[in-house]
Amino acid sequence: MASTSDVAAAAARKVNENGGFPTQEQTPPGLTGEMNPRPDHGEQSYVGHGRLRGLRALITGGDSGIGRAVAIAFAREGASVALSYLDSEEEDARETAELVRAADEEVALLPGDLMQRTVCGELPGRAVQALGGVDVLINNAGFQMARTPGIEELRDEDLNRVLTTNLQALFWLTRATVPLLQRGSSIINTTSIQAYEPSTTLLDYAATKAAINNFTVNLAGELGSRGIRVNAVAPGPIWTPLQPATQEGEHLETFGGDTPLGRAGQPAEVAPAYVFLASPAEASYVSGTVIGVTGGKAVF
Numbered sequence: 001m002a003s004t005s006d007v008a009a010a011a012a013r014k015v016n017e018n019g020g021f022p023t024q025e026q027t028p029p030g031l032t033g034e035m036n037p038r039p040d041h042g043e044q045s046y047v048g049h050g051r052l053r054g055l056r057a058l059i060t061g062g063d064s065g066i067g068r069a070v071a072i073a074f075a076r077e078g079a080s081v082a083l084s085y086l087d088s089e090e091e092d093a094r095e096t097a098e099l100v101r102a103a104d105e106e107v108a109l110l111p112g113d114l115m116q117r118t119v120c121g122e123l124p125g126r127a128v129q130a131l132g133g134v135d136v137l138i139n140n141a142g143f144q145m146a147r148t149p150g151i152e153e154l155r156d157e158d159l160n161r162v163l164t165t166n167l168q169a170l171f172w173l174t175r176a177t178v179p180l181l182q183r184g185s186s187i188i189n190t191t192s193i194q195a196y197e198p199s200t201t202l203l204d205y206a207a208t209k210a211a212i213n214n215f216t217v218n219l220a221g222e223l224g225s226r227g228i229r230v231n232a233v234a235p236g237p238i239w240t241p242l243q244p245a246t247q248e249g250e251h252l253e254t255f256g257g258d259t260p261l262g263r264a265g266q267p268a269e270v271a272p273a274y275v276f277l278a279s280p281a282e283a284s285y286v287s288g289t290v291i292g293v294t295g296g297k298a299v300f
């Protein structure tokens with residue numbers, strides 16, 4: 001196993017001198033196998049310490065990117081996982097499932113389009129059926145379209161996909177999951193640096209992430225008395241399929257180069273924040289907060 005400093009060094013080696021990656025484009029939602037270079041999800045580096053032993057986590061967007069790194073870390077910490085993803089991502093989901101099984105943990109593959117209310121409504125029940133319960137809900141699925149030049153060109157189709165995937169589905173899925181959660185359970189939402197420092201090309205996406213921050217603190221207020229914690233992680237620029245699938249290909253050359261650390265992050269570098277927030281022992285008094293994993297950009 002590599003040490004933590006090896007992981008950071010490896011991550012830094014994978015980016016070009018501008019902090020970014022070779023020009024490339026995919027069609028959304030994008031696949032890991034088509035990325036150059038392949039992201040680091042902690043496959044070789046993440047070492048678990050039993051911090052989530054016996055927990056059962058439902059991870060949306062669990063097939064790839066940040067969701068895959070979280071699935072690997074959770075499994076190595078002793079949690080079983082249910083992965084939600086789109087039908088077209090079956091290949092990625094199977095790869096993630098193999099990595100979870102290699103850690104001797106149970107994994108459930110639960111494909112479905114979260115833009116459909118019934119899919120969100122049924123997902124928690126499917127996870128309970130497969131794993132025996134749900135203790136952690138990770139609302140991580142998301143969509144953006146950064147190829148829009150401005151508000152006048154914003155297409156209804158993209159706007160609807162961004163608002164429904166990032167926000168409405170999060171409400172639907174959380175509403176259906178909360179009745180299944182016990183005291184000590186938690187909800188972790190994936191927000192973004194875009195909530196604090198919005199890019200003009202991500203007008204709609206940034207607005208959903210700001211709303212997710214608000215949702216996080218407000219729901220923490222509601223569920224605190226039931227012993228359920230609600231938190232969020234705000235990643236900065238991270239090398240995942242979302243980027244080649246939704247950015248102009250050449251923009252990736254400098255992707256992440258404007259952060260204080262001067263490079264994009266790898267999914268493996270984001271996962272530990274979710275482990276901490278899910279840990280009933282370590283984060284027992286942490287609720288209603290957002291942890292930034294931004295390469296140095298401010299999250300306030």
Ligand code: NAD
Pocket residue numbers: 029030060061062063064065066067084085086089112113114115140141142143165190191192193234235236237238239240241242243
């Ligand atoms: P990713 O493409 O690997 O993950 C996004 C996942 O969302 C997809 O794998 C897909 O399974 C899921 N998804 C999208 N639409 C869906 C739908 N309609 N139904 C079901 N699932 C759907 O990319 P990622 O970067 O790991 O994204 C994970 C989260 O991180 C997203 O919420 C994203 O907004 C957020 N984020 C990413 C970055 C970054 O730079 N990569 C930065 C900040 C926040």
Ligand code: MG
Pocket residue numbers: 029030031061063064065085089092241
């Ligand atoms: Mg994916």
